[in-house]
Each structure stands twice: as C-alpha cells, then as structure tokens.
Amino acid sequence: MTRLRHRPALDVRVEIRGELPREDAEYVRARALATATALGPDTHALRLRLTRMSSPDRWLSRPALAQADVELEDAGPVRVQLATGTARESVDLVLGTLAGRVVRLREQGDIGFAATYESAYRPQFVDRPLAGRRIARHKTVVLAVRTPRQAAHELLVLDRRFHLFTDAETGRDGLVHRCPLSGAVEQHAVGGAAVPRLHLAEAARRLWLTGRPFLGYTEPGGDRLRVLYRRYDGHYGLIEPVSDGRIGAGTLSARD
Template sequence: MTSRTGLPTVGGVVTSSSGSGALSVEVTVRGDVSPGAVDYARSKVAHVARYAHEPVLGAHVVLTVAPDPAVERHARAEASLDVNGTLLRAHALASDMLSAVDLLEARLQRNVAQHDDRARTRHRWIGVATGHEWRHGDLPSRREDHYPRRPEEREVVRRKTFALEPMTPDEAAFDMDLLGHTFYLFTDLQTGREAVVFRDGEGGFATQGEQVPYSATTLVETAASAPTLTEPEAIDRLNLSGEPFLFHLDPDTRRGRVLYLRYDGHYGLITAAGR
C-alpha cells in the first residue's frame, strides 16, 4: 500500500530512508506531507550532520501534519541524530512543513554545536581532582540532589519571576530536555495559562495545568490538574510528597507557580510575570 507521498505506508505511518554518503536518514511521515517536504527535510538534516565533529551513526526525522488545518502551527518537524552514541534532538512547529523544517535545521545545528563545545571542554579539562580541588569538567561524585535540611529549618530563599513564552507541551518538553532541567514552567499556547512539564519517571514526559484536548500525536502525557494552595499549604504539601517540586495555583491570582527544593535544602519559588 502507498500513500499520497508515493512512499510505502504501514498503519497510516509512512517511513522511508535514503543514504547520503555513509549516513542513512530515515524519515517517518504522519499525515498529508508532500514528497518535496520529505526530500527537503532529509537534505537539511544530512547537511547539519556534516557539521558534527564526531561520527554520526544515524538520523531519524518525523514529519507530522495535524489533520485539522485550522490548528495554528499544524506542521511539526522532529529530528534526532546519533552522534557517536549521544542522541541529539530538535523539534519545531510552523504553519507549513517547509518552514517547520527550516526551524528544525537551525535548532538541530545549534544542538550539534553545543554538543561539540561540551565535548571539547570535557576532553580539555577532564581529570581527577585531589583534596578539595574541583576543576570545570571534572566528573561529579555521587551526592544527594539537595542538602538534607530538616523541614522546620527550610525557608523560601529564592523568588524568580519570568516572562513565559507561549508554546505547546511538546515544545516545552524539548526545551526542558535540552536545558537538563527537572521541570519547565511555560505558558500553554492553547489555553494561555501557566503549565509545567516534567519527566514521568518512565522515560517520557507529562504536563500539569489546565486540562485541554491536544492532538493525539502529542509526545507529552497529561497529568492531574494543579491544586490551588497558599504558600504555607504548598510548603506542607511539598514536604509530605517528597517530590522535588510542586506546581500549584495562587488562590488570589489563579496564576500557576512552582515551589521547588533547592540544592541547599531551602525552597525556591518561580512565578510568571504579570499580564
């Protein structure tokens, strides 16, 4: 069976691969994606792969067009590069597939450059420190995520307010993964309300916030709605849960915020800039 792209399809998902030199770029298509967009994405990802300073062992691209054209930025392009065993990923949404691929290329190229920079730094500085010496790039010793301070001694010592960029849960998950954060507070593109994305403990991502129906192709699962709590109530809830953070709503403003446990055993609080 073939799709309108002219490529073989299994269960509505089109997969093709083509070699560019020694690199094979696999492309998976979901929805009505033109053959030209497939070729364009394959060439762009292969082009980025040539910039890597380490061997690129494989490349996979996923192109998705939402079935409802009224959905804003209904074209999604994703890519992953296996750079000598390290998986680099990028993701972009746009109103048309070619624009999404252009954004994908820029983000993937940035990730490749950042990976190369980290690799050079690691090779330059890696070593074994003696005594209390620490050098940038040393492998950290195993330690607790935070200082084991008793709950009655904890205080909110850091309050941060950010202007949050509107994005989808998938975009927030990719940004969180790139930054290496435990959680990521963002403004949901569909609701205009604060939400948080985090790892679900099973290798995937989950989001918490106002419950809205998203496309079935989303990569992020929906968790429970956020509780409405005062700051003292949020502190008590966080201590009882044993979790590293708690997303909740301010009872006065109804805005979402995150209370989290810092490395020093105290609390930090992240809120969205007013609007």
C-alpha cells in the first residue's frame, strides 16, 4: 500500500497600503502566489507587503515600497525590502531578489555580503523636521541568545540594517549592523566606546543631526542596549530589550 504525502496549503498573504488600481492589486497577489509555489515544498508561508509612500514635499523618486518575507522549513525566515517607482516593478524586483537569495541560502548556507549591500533600490526616508518627528513604534523584545557570527548571519538573511541579540559568551546585549560605505558587518556591545549613554531626547537629536539610520545607546544608569531608528515615513521607532516578565510592555500598535 502506497501512502501519499499531501503538501499543506500554502499560506500566502498580501497586504496593500495605499491606493492601487484593481488590475495592479490582482497582479501583486498572483505574483506572490506564483513565487511561493516556485520556491518548493519546504516553503511554509510567504508575506508580501506593498506600501505607497507619500512625502510632504513630493520628492520621493521610489514611492513604491515592497517587503517580502518567506518561512523555509530548514533555512528559517528570509526577508527582502526594496523600493522602485511603480508597484509592479517593486513587486517583481523584491520577489525575484527573494527567490535568488533562497536559492543561494539552500546551496551555500548564506547569501553573502554583496547580495545585501546598499543598492539603488533601497527605500528612501521621508524628510521631516525634528519637531515633526515622533516615536511611531515602541517595541519591547526578549533578545535571542546568539553568537556574534549567528547574529551577523540573521542580520543579512533578514535584510536589516541592525540586529539586537544577547551574546552567548558574555551574556550582554549586543548589536551587529552593516556599515553604510563598505557593507561589512560590525559589532558593538554594552559598555563599549561606540555605545553612548543618552536620554531619549538626546538620542533623537543626535540621530537627526547625524542623519544616520539608527543609533544604539543606553540610558544613564541603565544596562540595556536600546536602538532608536529612522522609519521610512520620517518618524522614529524604538526597540527596547526586556526580561521575559515584561514582554509586551509599552508596545504601540503602529507597525513598520
């Protein structure tokens, strides 16, 4: 007797933020389903989010921001975020890039620095004066225990500018991030010279003055590494590590 193993239905979800013609919306959904199917039987879920960015001064040249996340059975999550001038172009680019990274991850175990270096398709920041910026998202997290090497791998696979973790050797909060010029990954930890002690208002002002995408810092008297970062809508996001008992405290409903 032969038993057939049925593949569970693909979990494909598409979120569209902003106005989009019906035919474009149908195209986006069809491309997401086709990509998830083509990625193979160990693909559990795919999420595609398309956002039409708007700027007060209308200067954005890449207003269509697409983000794709896929969950693989063996390799775990993979994420790509890119932007172009049109919805269809952004979706094609982000899904094609995602598929390419999945192939490399399966074949070589990593996606390499070159694949994640800053490109001409990086999303643009909406420019706002300091007085007009606010903390649009405050996220509290329990940090995963990782070696710096593991944290760097997750940073690249998840297509992030920075990644917080608990160092498996020291037990301290750690931060890995990509350098904007070289694309290389650097590491910082609580107590290091690169991590200043600042109040939140001071951190926001420093971030505004330097124009950097994020700032890792600790509060005066504190010992947890926080990250204040620029959101693409021009506001700020704040990530604060907490212990298990405090998870969820202070989290806002706003999403990146």
